[in-house]
Amino acid sequence: MRRMSSSTRPGASSARPHIVIIGCGFGGLEATRALQRAQVDITVIEKTNHHLFQPLLYQVATAGLAAPSIAAPVRVLFRNYPNVTTLLGEVSGVDPDERMVRLNDGSQIGYDHLIVAAGATHSYFGRDEWAANAPGLKTLADAFDIRRRVLLSFEAAERESDPLRRRAKLTFAVIGAGPTGVEMAGTMAEIARHTLQGEFRHIDPGSAEVLLIEGGGRVLQAMPEVLSQKALVQLQKLGVEVRLNSRVTGIDATGLTTQLADGSTQRIDSHCIVWAAGVAASPLGRMLGEATGAEVDRAGRVKVEPDLSLPGHPEISVVGDLAAAMSHAPGKEPRPVPGVSPGAKQMGRAAAANILARIAGRATQPFRYSDYGNLATIGRNSAVVDLTTPFGHVRMSGRIAWQFWLFAHVYFLIGFRNRLVVLMDWASAYWSFQRYARVVPDLPAGVPPETKG
């Protein structure tokens, strides 16, 4: 790495602009692709070795898909882009004056233009101690952790003779009824009601309770109210018990406490809690804010100019979940860009185009988000879709929405092979009610103490 300091970075001799891209999620990947044929040198810094197709991460967590089906090695993605250098490493800071990115191994790398696409992580609203007993779902490691907890909770229940403790081990709680919470709860209910049927001798997995706990008054708040209502009915039909207006006030190794709107509190004994309530931008957002003076919102997202660059730092762009960006449609009020993958992809492409404009001495363009709508899956044959078309909204729910969701997601998966395998896995899961990836690799170390007995 030392040889990659600004003086000797790749491309320095060719005098081509050097663009550094931090993160290879949807935003970083699209930005890199948009720059692949430009006369620039690109360095992509990513802290894992893969691009993750996050919309299907819940399927890895619920044992429906193997990890490699939704993760593509970054080096393979960029193998045919000779102007792209991939760097496996974690960014510890940015020095805007020196135009340097610092990595946590102490090395640094210079840039002419910087795209920060470091994404988001889960937030416990200042209660980080909850993380140990209520993992969130952002990375493959998270997904494996949740898969282990879900499957081993049933195993622990099978071995538990005390009825109360057995009931707690058959109680699964998902906190937060956004898209991730809804699909996790729906799929966990499907596992309990269908996948595991007939496999245990001392418990009935179908008697498991799957709770979806939401502080607000409806599920899928980003959706139109009529679709929230339909999603609620579908969740209940799948066997999920939805508790609205329930604020979580405590989480420990044996359960959680909620507070209802009337101030009363409730204790729920559970050994498997999934956190799907809070999302916060990568800590890099606040670092950038401090270093450049850019404003950072409550969720840690950096407020960007209409062209996605930072105020006073046109050479730095922020895209994706890390950006508090607005969509600027001609003749309309600017509107916030939602934190969804099409938003990140479009921002990545727009930031790349604006950098090329700057290099060419042209004016940059304000970002405009093309909203194709919103969709969320719930479980077997269950989804809600709110499509935005030039002729207005098209709303679907139930089986047809689920099929639409499925093909849309498979279509956007990276790689022909992955699409085929995911479709096969889904077809086989659909017909057999089985789930392919029910493997817990490192059992002894991974068993939480309270499920061991």
Add this chain to the structure above:
Amino acid sequence: MRRMSSSTRPGASSARPHIVIIGCGFGGLEATRALQRAQVDITVIEKTNHHLFQPLLYQVATAGLAAPSIAAPVRVLFRNYPNVTTLLGEVSGVDPDERMVRLNDGSQIGYDHLIVAAGATHSYFGRDEWAANAPGLKTLADAFDIRRRVLLSFEAAERESDPLRRRAKLTFAVIGAGPTGVEMAGTMAEIARHTLQGEFRHIDPGSAEVLLIEGGGRVLQAMPEVLSQKALVQLQKLGVEVRLNSRVTGIDATGLTTQLADGSTQRIDSHCIVWAAGVAASPLGRMLGEATGAEVDRAGRVKVEPDLSLPGHPEISVVGDLAAAMSHAPGKEPRPVPGVSPGAKQMGRAAAANILARIAGRATQPFRYSDYGNLATIGRNSAVVDLTTPFGHVRMSGRIAWQFWLFAHVYFLIGFRNRLVVLMDWASAYWSFQRYARVVPDLPAGVPPETKG
């Protein structure tokens, strides 16, 4: 678990014999299958939640297959056997007088007949401190560990500016040239020469050295000498440097030391070492020996009677890698059963049949091993096969042997879906030279310190 002590174990009321099977590898699985329709109750105790198809584990370690492709959940395998209870747990001991199996959570379970099929683990010949820097390959967790080390060693080399340190990070050492060592070395050479080509900007992955270090005078010592010779040539053609008559005398975080036949020593700097040299029986072997007085050999295997039961304890059978068993063909000298999966499977079936014979008051049969030969894969289009047929030996090597090996392994994989996916993965790897499962889930924690810089 407490309710499963001998007085209340499942089947106690029906007065059907209770058979406990420890382990669900090839031996335990076949024994359970052989007993599925018998008038007995069976409890299978397995410490992971899956049956592992170990012959393809090296493919998970070398990123060719996803873990779920070679692992089937134990509960799914036995779902349709109502007389089988599956117990996820680890056995800590056996009490032959009380006829009790003790689990490490303190609970115990009674048996009328016991089949111990706990398998083998890797052995460092008393040098357990080597394990940290030279992992073996027995479990999925091992495979993930090795996958991470192999892939991250190339990443560390890409970031290393010092030529000597870079060379060490591009040196891969496999210790032991048995079947596992040969296939690991061959596949690692393929990854370096083909899979990673064109993906790095500062190193040529093809310049990596893959060393196969063997204490004996030839590779694949269980094979006829002519096939060892052919395997050696194939390994060298794939780019593996084979070092015979090299005894490993030290392993640390930065490399290993070998001693040649002439007493001279050699230092090899390497950050990725795989241990494929020693196999030892599960510690349960010695425990059983102490508890029953049965003889235990140097490798920790329990010497069994011709019918696979323990001397003085006809109600306990030992099968698979844990048993030092002999094959008793009529009119021939007894011969040791090799530690291969067909041996374990046949022993599992034989032990089950002998238990049913005992229950019915019939005489037990001595075990006879049907030897169909021996096969080992080396890498792309490379394998050696030594088939035993009624008309003598059929020996193959190269592409035809590889095709034979491939279809034999896919045929014995569990589940139609797995066969299809594995074939697809192989077809795609074969044509594209790519490997599907190049995903390292938990990077930051997993990076060994010496590859971080």
